[in-house]
Amino acid sequence: MFPFSALVGQELLQQALLLAAVDPSIGGVLVSGPRGTAKSTAARALAELLPEGKLVTLPLGASEEQLIGTLDIESALRDGGVKFSPGLLAKAHLGVLYVDEVNLLPNPLVDQLLDVAASGVNIVERDGISHRHEARFVLIGTMNPEEGELRPQLLDRFGLAVEMSNCFEAHVRQRIVKARLAFDAEPEAFRARHEVEQASLYERIHAARASLACFHFDDAVHARVSELCIAAQVDGLRADLVMLRAARALAAFEGASTVTVTHVERVADAVLQHRRREGQVPSQEPATRDSTRREATGSESNWGYLPPEPTGMAKVKHVRPLAAKKA
Structure with a gap:
């Protein structure tokens, strides 16, 4: 795996990921940007710096049961105990839960995911039976805005967000490419050159976690x-x-x-x-009809007025006025 300390030109992303690693209750990191900006490389590299070095990936087509786990109701009724099959949230405990293309997941699934990321506890309920377990992990979601956006309500649930962009600085691009080529050619030697920096980051994360309450x-x-x-x-x-x-x-x-x-x-x-x-410009949708009336009449009265519109003409039969009919 590419070392976290060897990432080039991603200082803001590295800071955000390290902060989430120190305090997962921040609520995770959303990384947006075009393809090829090493979003997934950074997310995977962070896992090595956490206690269990564990990375769990949420597949795009995952179901709710795959995410939160399942309860065996028949076993509970028969034996009087709760039989829980852990989902991805349980497996990610103390590690990194990585969600690529989070903007393409169903909104209810993202909502559940963010709830657990913020609280650190997963609760599974079914037919009056419930089970809860710790699920403290660093949530990292990545997305390409060209493929769709997240609803504002879900965006707000992510603690931190970093927007990546294509790099057009020649010297930075060259450093990135050289580092990648060196890693691909001799992965172990490349990792060995960054071993001291990796160990330092590991120790700093653990020391920071221990001191938060102070x-x-x-x-x-x-x-x-x-x-x-x-x-x-x-x-x-x-x-x-x-x-x-x-x-x-x-x-x-x-x-x-x-x-x-x-x-x-x-x-x-x-x-x-x-x-x-x-x-942001406030939405004008609720006042559209009234605004149109004021523009057409220059008046604040006659609510509900609609401006005249040209219509086709057709010959119709004469109809006696309604007032005459009543008379």
């Missing part, structure tokens, strides 16, 4: 988080919470003694990338 947020940090989220016009308070957790994870990973405003500002873009509403 960090607190002062008023200046809270104020900056609120300021950034308000400026981005985000919905709800999830962005505030994720930004605080991400800033704490960064401080812990770097061995800082406290969370500062600088930590907040360094993680802000990944938190707000997929939540920002700046520059």
Whole structure:
């Protein structure tokens, strides 16, 4: 597997993945970008740095039972015990759950996935019988925007987001290609050259996880988080919470003694990338009819007025007025 520390030109993605590795409760990382930008390579490389070095891939056609697991009801009724067959969420515990083309999965499946990623617990219920188990993993979803988008409600559930783009800097492209060719030619020798860096990242992640509970947020940090989220016009308070957790994870990973405003500002873009509403034009759909009337009449009265439209002409029989009929 290509070493995480050997990735070239992906600093923002590496930071986001490392933060999610330090604190999986951040809610996972959504990586979007065109084909060939090494999204999956980075996701797979992260798994080596986690406790069990485990990578579980969610296939595109996976069912709900494959994801969350199944309960054997007949066994429960017969023997009085719950027989649980683990799904992919259980298998990903303490590792990485990788979802390629997450935007092409059914929305209910993505919703369940994000629920468990945020809570760290999977609950399976069937016919009044339930089973729960820990499912703490780093969720990494990748997508190519050209193949469809995620609904805003689901986008917001991802803790962090990084948008990759094609690289048009010659020297960076050359470094990327040279590293890949070197790895393909001699994988073991290439990995050996990055062994020290890999070991350092592994130790820093574990040390950061152990120190998270020691960090607190002062008023200046809270104020900056609120300021950034308000400026981005985000919905709800999830962005505030994720930004605080991400800033704490960064401080812990770097061995800082406290969370500062600088930590907040360094993680802000990944938190707000997929939540920002700046520059959006409010939908005019609910007011379309009324707006059309005002444009046509220049008046605020006569609600429901529709402007005249040309119609075809046809000869019709004379009909006696309704008032005359009543008389």
